[in-house]
Amino acid sequence: MGSKVSGFLKKYMMLIALVAVVIFFNFATGGKALYPQNITNLIAQNAYVFVLATGMLLCILTGGNIDLAVGSVVCFAGGVGAIMMDKNIPWPVAVVTMLVMGLLIGMWQGFWIAFVKVPPFIATLAGMLAFRGLSNVVMGGFAYSVTDTTYLNVFGGGADCYIPDFLAGVGPATSLNKFCLVTGIVFAIAIVVYTIFNRSYLRKHDYKLQPLFTEILKTVIICAAIVWLFYKLSCYKGIPTAFIWIGFILGIFAYITTKTTLGRNLYAVGGNEKATRLSGINTKMVMFKAYTLMGLLAGFAGVLNTARFVGAQPTYGTGYEMDAIAACFIGGASAYGGTGSIGGVIIGALMMGVINQGMDIMGTSSNYKLIVKGLVLMFAVFFDVIMKVRRKGGAKA
Amino acid sequence: MAKVLLEMKNITKTFPGVKALDNVNLKVEEGTIHALVGENGAGKSTLMNVLSGVYPFGTYEGDIVYNGNVCQFHNIKDSEKEGIVIIHQELALIPYMTIGENMFLGNERGKKFCIDWNKTYSEADKYLKIVGLSDSSKTLIKDIGTGKQQLVEIAKALAKNAKLLILDEPTSSLNETDSKALLDLMLEFKKQGMTMIIISHKLNEVSYVADHITIVRDGSTIETLDCKEDDISEDRIIKGMVNRDMTDRFPKRHDVEIGDTQLEVKDWTVYHPEFTERKVVDGVSMNVKKGEVVGIYGLMGAGRTELAMSIFGRSYGIGISGTLKLGGKEVILKSPKQAIEHHLAYVTEDRKGNGLVLTNSIKHNTSLANLKGLSKNLVIDKDKEYAVAADYASKLKTKTPSVEQLVGNLSGGNQQKVLLAKWMFADPDVLILDEPTRGIDVGAKYEIYCIINDLVAAGKSVIMISSELPEVIGMSDRIYIMNEAKIVGEIKASEATQENIMSFIVKSGKED
Amino acid sequence: MNNYSVKNVLKKNTMIIVMFIVYIFFAVMTHGNIFYASQFTALITQNAYVFVLGTGMLMCMLTGGNIDLSVGSFVCFIGAIAGVFSVLKNVNTPLSLLIVLGVGILYGVLLGYLIAYLNIPPWIATLAGYLAFRGAGTEILTKVSTTSAISDFPEPLLKMFSGRVFETSSGVLNIPCLAVGVAAIVLVVVNNYRSRNAKFKKGYETEPMGYVHAKSILEAGIIGLLTFKFAMDGGIPVVLIWVVAIMLIYNFICEKTVIGRHFMTVGGNAETARLSGINNKVVMFVAYLNMSILTVIASLMVTARFKAANSFAGQNFEMDAISACIVGGVSAYGGSGTVFGMAIGAALIGIINLGMSLMGIDQNWQKVVKGGVLLAAVVFDIWTKKNSGKK
Incomplete structure (x- = not known):
């Protein structure tokens, strides 16, 4: 029964923490944090966190694996899309291109990780370097702005994206x-x-x-x-249109993780890889799919991001992987894999968003934001580990 | 004669360098329980993995005829479609998922893109009832004991519409009561017409449930006995398994004088590190004298390894209480390091997982527990290290081209010798050997026994943990019998028989 | 089974050969520019931090493929601290050094405690550090200076971590440098023959004499070449002394001491290590404490090279250090790897960077190539292990 109480606490602890943080910022900013405009911005500005954290959750579920390349992929895909639109290619074509690029990158990384067994952090570290470099190459170091208002309105950028x-x-x-x-x-x-x-x-x-x-x-x-x-x-x-997209993505992946066999398999691989294999599941394929979906979502985050910033620059997307990873862990995903949920991702992403924005409104420098983010991440994982006292390898009965 | 449900014809399976199965033939009649017996490494599990598609079609030679058709299973799913379901010795359950989720893993209810959770849980409850489990299907696997987990595995198999159920050592981690319940459940299923194959090394269980017994030795099927007609006494089966009479399986001990008490524990109690209310060792008192081999016999899960590891510097368990005396003096050992310093050695049962570093050389593994003895101011004397390793390799007859060889490339028996060398070099007075002959061939076993004899001849004390009765009786001077965390009996080896040892365990089971 | 057949020797030293090929490739592509004396100095001074951080990372990776993502940010943070004390507060150099070393030890102890004793996965604990120290370092620098940089470091501090030993002007043969070079050659060659002799006397398996000759000639040649180049460019760079000293010390620790063996064992099989009387937690703790201390040294090198503490200092340093290890054959799963291998990895990456810069290839393609090299190295490692059946 003890585990049930701690399970309940674990499930709702972060929600309680989120409410506490919101209340704190509401006081600290003299009520400004809950102004309608700020709530709108909170969603619009952090759309990428929701989308990337969703993908990251899939990877983390398979055993605490991560994708460090997402920030670079967002930048690369976004950059290519912006250039295409700059060359007057219709925006639907550009969007599809961005998504396909994300998908292909995901498959590329998934191939090395799942089938060649390259440790994920190294494969994606290589991707992080390579795709950041490639974004610079394709953009030639320049910024591209996007003027197509339909695109901007649909994907949550510009003044009329509602x-x-x-x-x-x-x-x-x-x-x-x-x-x-x-x-x-x-x-x-x-x-x-x-x-x-x-x-x-x-x-x-x-x-x-x-x-x-x-x-x-x-x-x-x-x-x-x-x-x-x-x-x-x-x-x-x-x-905001971005809100619709977030809802759409979260809805789909909440469904995938809870209601489909793929979702089950993700949890199973992270929970006990060997047991899963012996249950007749192709664990390599599961891993491959997780990274493929991550890539696709990174491509989509590129679409949203390009709209949000009304263009692309070679520096965009830096540090996004950290936001996504932190959101997952704050939302209760286990660093060893096997547990975590989309509901948790929402809470985690909101937490990151609230902290980002609350500190912005308070006029805190972005440097402090980094420090606080680091500490929050530390705290979340610390909490997870303490709640679980789950030693690697475990003792045999 | 009943209908033959399964026939495996001339199955040959080779791994790089080893012929694991050589022309194996097996016939299983419908509605019977068929037992596969054989020593560890004889090829029983490999055969079942071929049958269930773990080793896909094309990686072996021979035919599988099931229900009259020649089958080609490319993966586990293929064989499960036909109703062949295997329950592995190592349970394939995921601790942080519920019973229901586990039960339908890879076999989800509802559609592929829409799992019906209500149906999942209600069906799970139904199957749990069949196997006699009263827990809710929403309980997490980690919160139930191994006995119940085994039942969940069976329920999982039933949910796959199993027609042929294969159980690989199903009782290996169960206590006597749970084992009995499981075997009765099997008999119940048989009445309902299910066919089962059970792999087991416990001959009493086999003779309790089986209709036919097939003996496997060194990758070949030796014979199939019909339990109604043939002589199925243990001696008869063991002879088939090892191909030699039991008399010459153990080397003669030289006359060794048994001296003073070397190690003594009193009221030793240990709790499980995760399920903190469960006692894994309960008030154990025992001792071993100089020049003596003391056997600890018990089934897996009886608490033997836990006892040994908790004595060895509290390397297992929490809330450890009781006294430990070495050479008559009470000591408190808080870490393996302190244990080694007090001349204690624990030779693990799991040599690959806990004993050796497979990616390191024989040399490095041999010196590992006693680097101090090779170094001065933390700097290792590499010449001495090489000499020591080479010396042990020749003394223990380790078969290897050089001590620079990686341990991962050695056979099981030779790995065990490296492990023994490592601990002998640590200069212990007392060696605890945990299943020292598990998974190694008969010849190597004999050599290990000789090493044990040499150790006691040199005045060491040996505690030998084993689940093989003949070995315990043949090698020990004195035997403790352990069951369900307690020592339930002590007997001199000269008076011990397989029957009276087992009776200790059966009796203790009844008292509860 | 001849360990010293030409084929096996080549196989064992694949990365060294790759390094030579890459070097020759760039020598051709840059029309020999890479062969100028000044480029040798540049190779060392620009990449000194990779060797130092790579050594620390190696020790972490040995314990089981664990990494430290915070080193780059910590380099920036330490630079800022050093600037605040030695420049703004005018604290004398020895005391300033003690202060930054103290900060490094403090962080190392904290990190080691979190990872070793609280079981927090290393990459998360260090990810937090990655964020927090970048923020803290930048904050300090922007607070105290409008350019978010502190310059005007005191001369003694700069001299300890940059410049040359007994500096002479470029183009003039530097005698002390030559002397050191000659001494090094003699030492290396004598050592080669002595160790072979010792083995021979004790009846161990020995290399054939031809192998020893070839090895000695090759090593003497390389040291000689480097000595000559450095001598022509003003003398031995100070950072080279640091790098060589650190390499030698850690090589000794890894190869010859009980501590090194403990690191390898924990990474090879943690449970075996524990039951063999090794305290795994202490090993993990020491790995991260050590990493932090080496990071302090790397930070001082970088600060001294730029003669300033910058808010962007140390960006991607963690990647460079990890890449050096992986390219140098350190197992991504832990348990195997050598200081020498890591050094080859670091040198190879350094040569690629330098070569591409000289060819005028821009920074961005360099990133792409770096990523590619990293991936290729891991895949190569996995494949060769698979083929030799050791994994």
Whole structure:
């Protein structure tokens, strides 16, 4: 039973910590941290953290493996995309190119790691150097700006990267973005409806049910959080398009990790590689897929990043791998693999985002930000290790 | 005669340099339990790995005829499709996943892109009931004991619609009660028409459940006995397994005078390092005298290794209590280093994992536990090191071109000799040998026995842990019998028989 | 089985041969520019830090493929600390050195404790350091100077870590340098024959005499060439002394002492090491403490070379050190690797960098090539091990 209590604590500790950090910054900035504009920016600025951390989670699950090359890949893919658009190639072609590049890079690294057994940190270290160099080469040291407004609006850059208020003319006149607000409310209702249906489905099939009180409490908290978030967004300019993309990516990968065999296999490989192999699973292929998906997501982060910065520069993406890795560990992924979740990634990425932004608003120098990030990472891993007292190799029964 | 479900014809499997299987033939009738017995390394597990597709079609010669068809299994999935499911000796479970998740790993319920978790858990519960487990399928594997984990493995196999279930040493890590329950479960499955192959070295279990017994020796099938018709006494089977009578398996001990007590433990209790409430050694008291070989017999999981390692500088377990006396003086050894300094040596059962550095040379491995004896001011005298290693290699008849050879390239028996050399060089008074002959061939075993005799002749004391009864009886002066963390009996070797030793264990099981 | 057949000797020294080929390649491509005396000096002064950090990294990697990602940031941080004390606070040089060494030891103890005793995976613990020290170093430098750099280091400090011994002007033959070179040649050659003789007397397997002759001639030739080049370019660079001293000390530790054996064993099989009476935790602790101390030395070398502490100092140094180890045949899984191998790796990377710079290839392609070399080295290592069936 002791493990259950610690399991509960581990699961919600970081959420509690996140709330504490938000409250701290809210006081420290005199309430500015929770201004609608800042909440909007928090999401838009940290879109890449969410996307990269999702990919990094897949790699970490397979046994604490990481990808150090993602920052360089974001820069490389973004750079190529920006150059293409600069040469008046239509933006959909550029986007597809960026994604395909990410995918190919992922496959390249995955090949060495999974099939040749090159240690991941070395293979991706090589990638980190090589793709940073290549970005410089293709951009020739110059910055490219992107002017295609459709591209910018769709992927969360420029001034108008928000879902327009389709309901502006309906109902009473207000400064709020009504579409955004309504979306939030619809979302909350959908969750409530789903919960009710799911419960009755479970009851019908005699499956185990959660206690009613816990379920109601959980649903209320989630719905309140959603409505609050969308209210804040509607106070500014509405739903940022980047937010849609984040939701989309997180949704897909939450599904993959919890509901598909690939997801299962990722956890299994990290939990006990030999046992997984003996269960008839091709563990090399699992590893290969993890890095391939990581590459694809890095390509997509390149798309978002290029839009966000309205262009590309050879220095973009530096240190992104650290943000992604830190977000995973803060979100409770084990440094030895086998445990971690998309929910955790969200919390971890938000934590990194809140710290980034809170310190920005407080006017702290970027150097302190690095120091704090380092300490937060240390703390998160420390916590993980302490909670788990899991020694490598373990003792035999 | 019942229908033959499986026939393996002329199976030959070679690894680089070794012929692991040589023209093996095996026939298994439907609805029976077929036992494969043989010494460690005889090729039982290799044969089953061929059958289950771990070694894919094309890497071996010969045919597998299953249900009347010649089969070509390219991977584990192929054989599982046909209903052939193997449960490996080393459990294939993932500690941080739930029972349900483990049970359907690689065999998920629902569609490939949409696992149905509700169905998964409710089906898992159903199978758990069949194998008699009452735990929830949402319990994490790490939170249940080995006995239950074994049952989860069986439930996992059932969930794959197993028609032919292969169990590789299923009771090796179980206690007597759990083992009995498992064997009864097998008999129950047989009644329902399932076919099973059990690999085991415990002959009493084999004769309890099996309908047929096939003996494997040195990569070949020697004979198949029918339990109803043939003589299946242990002597008969052992003779088949080792191809020699038991009388000359052990070298004669020279007349050794047994002296004073060299090592003594009293009320020694050790707790499990992770499951901190579980006692792995419970109030053990024992001693060994100068010039004496003391055997510790017990099944795997009885706490023998744990006892030895906790004595050896507390290298295993937590909450260790009790007294340890060396040469009559009480000592507290807090680390392997201190243990070595007090002339204690522990020769591990797991030579590849815990005993040797496979990527290092014989020379470096030999000197490892006693670098102090070779160095001055931390600087190693390499000439002396070479001489010492070469000396032990010739004394122990290690077969190698030179002591610069990497240990990983040696055979099991020669690796064991290097391991012994390493600890002999550490100049111990007491050597604890944990399964010193595991996984090595009969000839090498004999040589190891000779080395043990030489050690006691030189006035050392030896504690020999073994799960092979004949070995314990043949080599020891005195035998302690361990079961479920306790010493349940002590007997002089001259009075010991396989029966009375086993009866200690059976009796202690009943008392609980 | 003849260990000294031409084929086996070549096989054993693949990386040295690769280094020569690469060198000749660049000699041709740069029309001999790389052969100028000044380029020899540049090769050493520009890459001295790689040798020092590579040595520290080697000790970490030996314990099981563990790395330290924080060395680059720590180089920057130590530079800043050194600047603050010796320049801004006018603390005298010996005391300043003690202070930075103290800071290095402090960090090493902390890092070692986290990794060895709290079981925090090394790359995470050092990743945190990577972030934190870059931030801290930059913060200090931007606070105290508008250019985010501290220059005007005192002369004694600079002299300890840069410049030349008994400097003469370029083009004039430097006599002390020649003397040292000749002494080194004599030492090496005498040692070759003596050790062979000793082996022969004790009846061990010995190299054939021809091999010893060839080896001695080759080694004498290389040392002679280097001596001559340095002598023509003002004398022995101070950092060379540091590098050679560190190499010799650590080579001795690794090859001949109990400590070195402990490092190898922990990396080869941690459990075996533990049960053989080795305290694995102490070994890990020492590896990271040692790394921090060597990082301090590397930092002082870099600071002295630029005559300033910069906020961008030390960027990617961890990569250089790791690459040197991997290219030099240090196992990425731990347990095997030599100081000499690492030095060859560092030299090879240095030659590639220098050669490409001389050819006018830009920095960016150099990064691509570096990445490629790193990957190729690991793959080569894995493949040769597979073929020899040792893994």
